[in-house]
Amino acid sequence: MIERSSTLVAPPARWWTPLGRDERMWLTVTAVWALAMFVMMQLVWPAIGEQQVTFQSYRVDPLEFNRLTEAFIQAHQVDAIDGVPVVAPPPGGDVYLMGQRFQFKPILRLEQGQTYRFLVSSLDVQHGLSLQPDNFNFQVLPGYVSAISLTPRESGVYHILCNEYCGPGHHRMVGRIDVGAAGQALSSEGVRP
Amino acid sequence: MTALIDGWRTCQVTGLRVDRSAERLIMFNAVTAVLYLATGGTFALLIALTRWQAVHLIGDPEWFYRIVGAHGAAMLIFWIVFFEVAGLLFGGTVLLNARLLAPRLAWVEYGMMLAGSLGVMITMLSGQATVMFTAYPPLEASPWFFGSLLVFAVGALLAVCHFIANVVGARWRGEVGTLPLFSFALLVAAILAVFTLVSGAAALVPAWLRSLGVIEHVDPAAYRLLFWGFGHGAQQVNLAAMIGIWYALASLTVGARPINEGLSRFAFVLYVLFIQLGSMHHILVDPGLGDWARGMNASYFMYAAVLGSMIHAFTIPASIEVAQREKGLTAGLFGWLRRAPWGAPGFAALVVSFVMFGVLGGISGVIMGGIQINMIAHNTLIVPAHFHMTVVAGTTLAFMGISYYVVPLIFRRDLFLPRVARWQPYVFGLGMLVFGAGMGAAGHLGVPRRHFDITFPGLALAEGALADPLIQTSLMVMAIGALIAITGGAMYVVVAAGTVFLGRRSDVPAVGLVDPIAVAPPAPAAPHDARRFEAPGTVALATVWLALFVYLYAVSWYNLSRVTWIIR
Amino acid sequence: MAVASESQDGGASPRLPWQQALLDDVFLLFMAGLVVPTLIYIVWGLLELSNVPLLKP
Numbered sequence: 001m002i003e004r005s006s007t008l009v010a011p012p013a014r015w016w017t018p019l020g021r022d023e024r025m026w027l028t029v030t031a032v033w034a035l036a037m038f039v040m041m042q043l044v045w046p047a048i049g050e051q052q053v054t055f056q057s058y059r060v061d062p063l064e065f066n067r068l069t070e071a072f073i074q075a076h077q078v079d080a081i082d083g084v085p086v087v088a089p090p091p092g093g094d095v096y097l098m099g100q101r102f103q104f105k106p107i108l109r110l111e112q113g114q115t116y117r118f119l120v121s122s123l124d125v126q127h128g129l130s131l132q133p134d135n136f137n138f139q140v141l142p143g144y145v146s147a148i149s150l151t152p153r154e155s156g157v158y159h160i161l162c163n164e165y166c167g168p169g170h171h172r173m174v175g176r177i178d179v180g181a182a183g184q185a186l187s188s189e190g191v192r193p
Numbered sequence: 194m195t196a197l198i199d200g201w202r203t204c205q206v207t208g209l210r211v212d213r214s215a216e217r218l219i220m221f222n223a224v225t226a227v228l229y230l231a232t233g234g235t236f237a238l239l240i241a242l243t244r245w246q247a248v249h250l251i252g253d254p255e256w257f258y259r260i261v262g263a264h265g266a267a268m269l270i271f272w273i274v275f276f277e278v279a280g281l282l283f284g285g286t287v288l289l290n291a292r293l294l295a296p297r298l299a300w301v302e303y304g305m306m307l308a309g310s311l312g313v314m315i316t317m318l319s320g321q322a323t324v325m326f327t328a329y330p331p332l333e334a335s336p337w338f339f340g341s342l343l344v345f346a347v348g349a350l351l352a353v354c355h356f357i358a359n360v361v362g363a364r365w366r367g368e369v370g371t372l373p374l375f376s377f378a379l380l381v382a383a384i385l386a387v388f389t390l391v392s393g394a395a396a397l398v399p400a401w402l403r404s405l406g407v408i409e410h411v412d413p414a415a416y417r418l419l420f421w422g423f424g425h426g427a428q429q430v431n432l433a434a435m436i437g438i439w440y441a442l443a444s445l446t447v448g449a450r451p452i453n454e455g456l457s458r459f460a461f462v463l464y465v466l467f468i469q470l471g472s473m474h475h476i477l478v479d480p481g482l483g484d485w486a487r488g489m490n491a492s493y494f495m496y497a498a499v500l501g502s503m504i505h506a507f508t509i510p511a512s513i514e515v516a517q518r519e520k521g522l523t524a525g526l527f528g529w530l531r532r533a534p535w536g537a538p539g540f541a542a543l544v545v546s547f548v549m550f551g552v553l554g555g556i557s558g559v560i561m562g563g564i565q566i567n568m569i570a571h572n573t574l575i576v577p578a579h580f581h582m583t584v585v586a587g588t589t590l591a592f593m594g595i596s597y598y599v600v601p602l603i604f605r606r607d608l609f610l611p612r613v614a615r616w617q618p619y620v621f622g623l624g625m626l627v628f629g630a631g632m633g634a635a636g637h638l639g640v641p642r643r644h645f646d647i648t649f650p651g652l653a654l655a656e657g658a659l660a661d662p663l664i665q666t667s668l669m670v671m672a673i674g675a676l677i678a679i680t681g682g683a684m685y686v687v688v689a690a691g692t693v694f695l696g697r698r699s700d701v702p703a704v705g706l707v708d709p710i711a712v713a714p715p716a717p718a719a720p721h722d723a724r725r726f727e728a729p730g731t732v733a734l735a736t737v738w739l740a741l742f743v744y745l746y747a748v749s750w751y752n753l754s755r756v757t758w759i760i761r
Numbered sequence: 762m763a764v765a766s767e768s769q770d771g772g773a774s775p776r777l778p779w780q781q782a783l784l785d786d787v788f789l790l791f792m793a794g795l796v797v798p799t800l801i802y803i804v805w806g807l808l809e810l811s812n813v814p815l816l817k818p
């Protein structure tokens with residue numbers, strides 16, 4: 001005879017008892033579901049998905065990263081908006097994107113269908129890279145570089161919002177990426193055919 | 194007439210023996226907790242009315258960010274931890290008929306927690322630590338802020354260890370054998386709290402030293418790893434405490450007895466082993482961590498801790514169903530549920546908390562804690578939408594529900610305005626439901642959390658960002674939900690504070706429903722046909738819940754696949 | 762309510778299932794709760810962070 005007890009009193013002396021039909025059924029079903037979710041995340045999506053988090057990470061001195069970003073801007077700058085440089089990197093190349101209070105530098109002009117290796121870091125504090133309207137998000141840490149391969153499949157204007165609190169001007173920290181149609185010159189000498 | 198012998202009294206309602214020194218500490222911790230809840234709730238009102246863009250109440254971003262930080266600290270840390278310490282004192286002494294090991298030490302713990310928490314609130318509100326409660330380095334904050342937080346954390350750690358020592362001591366002296374399941378849940382919460390607070394100290398001590406100028410650099414990635422061992426771990430403490438309270442409320446209100454004691458305990462042990470790995474959810478899109486370190490942790494070791502939660506999600510309603518059926522409420526699949534005591538605030542709080550946590554908070558957390566899906570959730574309003582469903586709709590409401598019992602019994606006063614208490618869980622739950630729907634929708638559309646103004650006035654570069662008109666509607670829904678929920682929260686504060694200060698004094702205070710089985714010794718289960726389900730209604734409900742889980746999981750992968758950029 | 766505690770830890774009563782003894786071991790539970798997350802979350806995490814290579818442009 002199985003004894004049961006209120007949760008507020010000590011259980012019977014022998015409280016380890018075999019599972020009933022209800023619990024056996026539920027435990028089996030949920031264990032299968034738990035395993036299925038794990039397999040989906042670690043094995044299935046890495047094989048079939050187009051949005052992965054397998055980006056490379058590096059360490060960097062923030063000042064060194066600043067220097068690399070400035071060199072990148074100098075090499076490929078085509079314009080400026082509100083004092084923020086606009087850069088059109090060669091298709092398929094490396095892109096430096098730096099967060100600092102309270103801007104993302106530079107503004108980028110990319111070409112649809114091309115793959116760019118984004119090297120993302122911060123000069124000062126932590127920031128958040130939130131690309132809209134697609135809404136995908138990465139954390140940006142000073143001293144660390146996230147090297148993310150990104151391919152825009154559709155042309156258009158994209159915004160980068162900072163979504164990690166970084167100080168009193170946090171809500172004014174916005175960057176931009178303009179993606180031009182495939183094969184079309186981006187009205188700049190920075191783009192090679 | 195209360196029997197008073199040598200620092201003990203015997204509770205006339207439950208027959209429990211109460212150590213008077215523990216009793217006073219429970220009172221102070223509980224009242225402090227409710228004061229922080231009222232403070233944090235006021236801040237919540239200001240924040241909701243600011244993020245509702247049409248109102249945009251707070252005009253100064255500096256003040257907005259101060260209040261967001263103070264809201265997080267008051268609610269996520271102080272309300273919760275003071276209440277939990279009150280709970281640990283109750284579960285470690287009263288429920289075990291045991292004496293408080295060292296009352297003086299317990300007052301020192303309370304003093305440290307109070308002083309530390311006040312220091313944190315003062316530095317945050319006076320602008321010396323406008324860094325959110327996360328204080329990610331290298332953001333600058335006053336050493337008094339980090340120092341205060343550390344004093345609070347050490348006080349809390351001592352309180353937790355005091356509880357564990359109480360339990361272990363009572364067992365060594367042979368005063369208790371196996372703990373009651375509710376006390377066992379509190380023990381699990383306490384064990385989780387030890388890891389949590391140690392990890393927090395490992396993050397905060399270097400940050401404090403840096404603010405003093407003793408060291409120059411704190412690695413931001415390592416800080417985030419350790420901080421979230423604390424920040425997320427603290428919420429796992431809540432989880433274990435809340436589930437313990439669900440079991441307790443089920444016993445109190447309908448006389449529920451777990452259908453398999455061993456299985457429920459095993460589920461708690463899965464928490465002890467694996468739930469803390471979920472801290473990884475905060476750093477999934479950070480640089481520095483490999484896929485398997487992220488995946489094994491994010492999945493709580495192949496979803497072992499989620500399995501624990503799914504066990505509780507089944508055994509709690511099943512034990513309620515079996516108890517109701519044993520009372521003769523056997524009509525159909527759901528007769529036991531229809532005839533449940535819906536008017537008892539303890540039961541209402543249990544059901545609303547259980548459903549909101551299980552359906553909204555739990556499922557959303559598991560899904561967005563996937564390493565890839567997290568990319569479309571990280572730092573958007575989806576994150577606070579999720580944890581308001583767990584910590585507020587779930588934990589906070591469960592704490593409210595149990596305090597409708599504990600506050601009258603400890604203060605020996607009648608529950609104040611019981612009719613308000615009867616409606617409170619429903620008002621609060623409805624508000625949180627509307628709030629969560631609005632906030633979740635806004636986050637889904639890309640709205641960032643902790644953000645002063647998503648209309649970016651005068652900022653040419655931002656033109657066209659977050660322009661979907663649905664966003665403004667979602668934020669309005671969120672704010673309206675917040676107003677309803679804050680009304681429900683205020684109803685609770687009125688009842689709790691009213692009971693403490695205005696309730697009629699009585700040795701047999703009027704509390705909610707107490708089923709006699711709740712305090713009766715173990716007894717044989719009613720016989721049932723082993724070829725049939727014992728709790729068929731629960732089997733049906735749980736199956737529907739799991740189907741919803743599978744559906745939402747699939748939808749989330751679909752949403753991720755709709756991102757037009759290829760990301761590698 | 763009186764907590765019946767006598768002879769719950771074995772002694773005179775018939776041998777308890779090992780699963781019950783295991784789940785009832787407070788000290789074991791406490792150690793497991795500290796060691797498992799420390800190893801899998803903190804140690805593994807810090808190890809990965811310490812192995813991040815320097816950026817070579």
Ligand SMILES: [Cu+2]
Pocket residue numbers: 099100101102126127128162163164165166170173
């Ligand atoms: Cu920023």
